[in-house]
Amino acid sequence: MTEQPPSKATKWQRAVSAARAVRRSRWTRRIRIGAVIGLISVGGAVVGTMLFAHADVNVGPFRAEMSINPSIFGGTEVDLPPLGSLHLDSHDGPIHLKVNLAALDQNRTEALIDDPAAISRAGENAVDDVREGVIRLGVRTLGIAVISALVLSALIFRNVRRVAASGVTALLVTGGSLGLAATTLRPDSIAEPRYEGLLVNAPAVVGDARRIADNYGRYSEQLQQIVSNVSRLYTTVSTLPVYEPAGNTTRILHVSDLHLSPAAYGLIRTVVQTFDIDAVIDTGDLVDWGSTAETGYASSIPSIGVPYIWVRGNHDSASIQAAVARQRNAIVLDNKITTVAGLTIGGIGDPEFTPDKSETPAAGDADDPSASPLFRAGTQLADTIRASDKPVDIALVHDPAMAQPLSGVVPLVLAGHRHQRSVELLPAPTPAPSASPSAAPSAGSGDEAAIATRLMIEGSTGGAGLRGLEKEEPTPLSLSVLYFDENRQLKAYDDIRLGGTGQSNVEMQRNVIGADVQETPAPSLSPTS
Numbered sequence: 001m002t003e004q005p006p007s008k009a010t011k012w013q014r015a016v017s018a019a020r021a022v023r024r025s026r027w028t029r030r031i032r033i034g035a036v037i038g039l040i041s042v043g044g045a046v047v048g049t050m051l052f053a054h055a056d057v058n059v060g061p062f063r064a065e066m067s068i069n070p071s072i073f074g075g076t077e078v079d080l081p082p083l084g085s086l087h088l089d090s091h092d093g094p095i096h097l098k099v100n101l102a103a104l105d106q107n108r109t110e111a112l113i114d115d116p117a118a119i120s121r122a123g124e125n126a127v128d129d130v131r132e133g134v135i136r137l138g139v140r141t142l143g144i145a146v147i148s149a150l151v152l153s154a155l156i157f158r159n160v161r162r163v164a165a166s167g168v169t170a171l172l173v174t175g176g177s178l179g180l181a182a183t184t185l186r187p188d189s190i191a192e193p194r195y196e197g198l199l200v201n202a203p204a205v206v207g208d209a210r211r212i213a214d215n216y217g218r219y220s221e222q223l224q225q226i227v228s229n230v231s232r233l234y235t236t237v238s239t240l241p242v243y244e245p246a247g248n249t250t251r252i253l254h255v256s257d258l259h260l261s262p263a264a265y266g267l268i269r270t271v272v273q274t275f276d277i278d279a280v281i282d283t284g285d286l287v288d289w290g291s292t293a294e295t296g297y298a299s300s301i302p303s304i305g306v307p308y309i310w311v312r313g314n315h316d317s318a319s320i321q322a323a324v325a326r327q328r329n330a331i332v333l334d335n336k337i338t339t340v341a342g343l344t345i346g347g348i349g350d351p352e353f354t355p356d357k358s359e360t361p362a363a364g365d366a367d368d369p370s371a372s373p374l375f376r377a378g379t380q381l382a383d384t385i386r387a388s389d390k391p392v393d394i395a396l397v398h399d400p401a402m403a404q405p406l407s408g409v410v411p412l413v414l415a416g417h418r419h420q421r422s423v424e425l426l427p428a429p430t431p432a433p434s435a436s437p438s439a440a441p442s443a444g445s446g447d448e449a450a451i452a453t454r455l456m457i458e459g460s461t462g463g464a465g466l467r468g469l470e471k472e473e474p475t476p477l478s479l480s481v482l483y484f485d486e487n488r489q490l491k492a493y494d495d496i497r498l499g500g501t502g503q504s505n506v507e508m509q510r511n512v513i514g515a516d517v518q519e520t521p522a523p524s525l526s527p528t529s
Helices: 008-024 026-052 106-114 116-156 160-183 187-191 198-237 264-274 292-304 318-325 373-386 465-469
Strands: 054-059 062-070 076-080 084-088 095-104 194-197 250-255 279-282 308-310 330-332 336-340 343-347 394-396 412-415 422-425 454-457 477-484 490-498 506-513 519-521
Touching (some): 026 116, 026 160, 054 116, 095 160, 250 264, 264 292, 264 477, 292 318, 318 330, 330 336, 343 373
Parallel strands (some): 308 330, 412 454
Antiparallel strands (some): 054 062, 076 084, 084 194, 490 506, 506 519
């Protein structure tokens, strides 16, 4: 009797039975549990790393925030807000290092400028600081990954052995990833970065940046001597017979366009103390880009020690204005009037936020100057001053194009923006047409005779920031001391100029305002260190 071959149904039953036997076997169950443990371990390590794997490191004047994220391609990203970022092919995956240099410590920056030795030490220690920060971040990441995996597996398994296995797995995976990054490290990658944002122009200016770095150490060594020369100049000028401030004289320091200069506040403090300044007036452009990262620069305003009256420039954003307003001695004027040291001062911020350009075309260049937002802002401030119940002594604007509507309304307008010092009398306002030929033209304040308005444009107290280094000769640091008598009239002013980065000259000129409204310059002094 011949044996019949098994049917297709029988073969299928045997295959199903074999599959069930494999699924029920001990090894299959162990493999399945191991896969789940591995998945949970890696998931916990990834989540913990993304949320908590970061550390703060002090690198020179910066507070750098370093963080690690999972990545297939690895590499390093260095963020320099608001300029952009650069990317380095520094190592292979599966981790990506990110360094954020957004925070600039103003106090540490000023300390570095004041101490030339500290600048050298900061440069020498920068590499060690970064290396130490990366090692500390790696250890922190390893610990966070293990703890995150243990917590997640404990919530799922509630089994000590499986929880321990998850921790060991996370330790091996994270440690292996860090080890792979360390063994594939390419230090030479810093020579070939990829730029994003405004930093795409970095290769074109890297030569200038290196020159700036070479010269700045020498400049910082001379800076303290430059500042001390101001005191010596003041002692000399005070003995000149052309003008001697009386005991009831009010002294106002006019500064403008600091542009994030680390040297500006130290210079301002020295002049405030030496000249016995009653208040400081700043006509804007405190920073360069108006970014949130720059708001910390305003934190040095309280160190000035006297009232600090400020109007917004075209490089200053609303967040910068809010940061200035938070300082205890700061007074922000935006179409407002205040009284400080016996002087009534009105001011308005620049209506345009244009941090990508340094100058605005003069209002007179347009076909219709009155259509300019700058002209309209000046008119708005003039209307506010006319409506005031007391005479205004000084008007503050940033762009000189805002000043013309104030002619005949106030005796003095202070401005900045042009990074070049100048003094002029504004053209008298055109009287409005009157139906009566005998009607006299009205001066803005209601006086019988129109007020002669002097426009004083300050240079850059910060040396125009980095822009001041784009030319052959760096932009000098400029500021002025204004002297007002008991009748709140401007009697004289001292123009102080310090050589820009890499230079060590100091110039000071006293100007006395005579009865004929003409400036009478005193002898100019220019001692060099």
